[in-house]
Amino acid sequence: MHEACGDGRRLSIGLAVSPTWLRGDAWRAEDSRVEELFDLAPFADLAAAAEAAALDFLFAPDSGFLEPATLDRAPGFSTHDSHTLVTALAARTSRIGVVPTVQTLIDSPYAAARRLMSLHRLSDGRAGWNAVTALGGAENHGIEAPTGEERYSRARAFVDAVRELWGSYPADALILDRAAGRFADRGRVRRVNRDDGRYRIAGPLTVAAHPSGEPPLFQAGASPQGVALAGACADAVFAVTGSIDDAASQRAALRDAAARAGRAADAVRFLPGLVVTLADTRAEARRIAGAQRTGTGPGHWSVTGTPEDAVEEIAMWARASAIDGFIALAGGSWRSIELFLGRVVPALVERGLFRRGYEGRTLREHLGLRWPSDG
Numbered sequence: 014m015h016e017a018c019g020d021g022r023r024l025s026i027g028l029a030v031s032p033t034w035l036r037g038d039a040w041r042a043e044d045s046r047v048e049e050l051f052d053l054a055p056f057a058d059l060a061a062a063a064e065a066a067a068l069d070f071l072f073a074p075d076s077g078f079l080e081p082a083t084l085d086r087a088p089g090f091s092t093h094d095s096h097t098l099v100t101a102l103a104a105r106t107s108r109i110g111v112v113p114t115v116q117t118l119i120d121s122p123y124a125a126a127r128r129l130m131s132l133h134r135l136s137d138g139r140a141g142w143n144a145v146t147a148l149g150g151a152e153n154h155g156i157e158a159p160t161g162e163e164r165y166s167r168a169r170a171f172v173d174a175v176r177e178l179w180g181s182y183p184a185d186a187l188i189l190d191r192a193a194g195r196f197a198d199r200g201r202v203r204r205v206n207r208d209d210g211r212y213r214i215a216g217p218l219t220v221a222a223h224p225s226g227e228p229p230l231f232q233a234g235a236s237p238q239g240v241a242l243a244g245a246c247a248d249a250v251f252a253v254t255g256s257i258d259d260a261a262s263q264r265a266a267l268r269d270a271a272a273r274a275g276r277a278a279d280a281v282r283f284l285p286g287l288v289v290t291l292a293d294t295r296a297e298a299r300r301i302a303g304a305q306r307t308g309t310g311p312g313h314w315s316v317t318g319t320p321e322d323a324v325e326e327i328a329m330w331a332r333a334s335a336i337d338g339f340i341a342l343a344g345g346s347w348r349s350i351e352l353f354l355g356r357v358v359p360a361l362v363e364r365g366l367f368r369r370g371y372e373g374r375t376l377r378e379h380l381g382l383r384w385p386s387d388g
Contacts, residue, residue: 024331024366025249025282025338025380026358027070027112028063030056030098033288034343034350035088039301044347050088053101059350060102063109066354067370069379070110070141072231072251072340073099077116078150095143096128103136110376112141112231117167119154122174123214129228130179130220138225138375143251144172144232146239165238170211172246176227181205181217184224197221225375229382231284235263244270248382249282251340253312260285260314260335282337282380288315289323290344291352301345313342320356324364327357331366 032050040047046055060071073095083089099111111132115125125142133140146168151158159167186201205216229248232239240263243250250267254260260283268278292298295318302317314330316323330336343349361367373379 022279022337022381023368024327024336024361025069025284026361026367027072027110027284027338027340028059028068028350028354029074029286029340029342030059030071030102031074031092031342032088034345034347036344037087039345040088042301042346046347047088050091051093055347056093056098056102057105060106060109062350062354064106066358067368068109068354068358069338070112070139070376071099071102072112072143073114074143074251075114075116076149077114077119078153096132099140100132100135103132103139108139108371108374110139110141110379111136112143112376114143114145117144117146117171118151118158118164119156120171122171122212123178123216123218125171126175126178126218127220129175130218130222133223133228134220138223138377140228141231141248141376142228144168144230144247146234162238165234165236165242167211169242169246170209172230174205174207174209174212174214177205177207178214178216178218179222179227182219182221184222187221225377229376229380240266240270241274243267243281244272244276245274247281248377249284249337249380252283252285254285254314255312256314257330257333257335260330261333264335264337279337280382282382284338284340285336286313286342287327287339288313288342288344289349289353289357290315290317290346291320291323291349291357292345293319293352295319295322298345314339315344317344320352320360323353323357324360327361328364328366 035045035047049055075095076090079090096113099113103111129142146164182202186197188195188197202217205214207214231249231251232243232247233251252263254263264283267281267283271280272278290298290302298317316326341353362369
């Protein structure tokens, strides 16, 4: 059986490496691996299995703060720093993309640009970044969180500054001519000298850009300001949507925003979160979801059932052109991860909705994104 997405493109599929399978009471399951929450082992196992399934990327959402009141009965936002985690995972994989979270409210553009390009270089073009305005925790950084327009205005300035820094030390500046004793063309390396009222940055960056171009930018936010920002500068959007109609509406709005920003309408991939609570039978999946009160990703698109149920649901949304792909969030148990990677993804391959194996080496290639120079 061969199908295609409504627009003929194959799906982009990522997997969240945040421990979503532990939410609510799910951590109490015998196979939850909760004892390893702050170890590398479960995340390394997840990364290896995701790469074996040829998924496009590992996605590391990160709130960056913790509310102690949640810890009495559940892990809450207990998790590793996303950049540290995916750096460790990049060293243990060779093809899958890795996407940490950057909070534009509290981070420094220079520090973020340097970390991300280092990750991009060390992973040979497999890095991306998930830019969020802030999920909370401003008080941990001695600042007050702005509201409304200011948050997105600052986020746009942050993104522009990071990209300008990446351009300050281009890959083709490297000459590496041993015989002539020329390391680089210093005329190609330039200071930024940026002062936009928010950021004063001299530059240049210390890390030469990767030849494949900059790390793809993921962004979240369904407000008008968030959609406008994504349309102007994002490569993919991590979205929250609970119905196929809402997804189609959000995707259409995103395409319109890209066109208004002078980009191709399909320049941004719409990737909603998909909570998959899976078992070998529907009754067992419902029992897991109910008894463990997974609570994973409130408001997210969700499937509770068998792998076949998930495949049918995904295929329906793809045929309706409601999605360009999705980011899977395991719900209920570690078994959901195994069933998703072992049965759902191969079935999507057989239907022609996902590629069979890796066809490129960089995250940009995995996602089928245009090169930056293509607009």
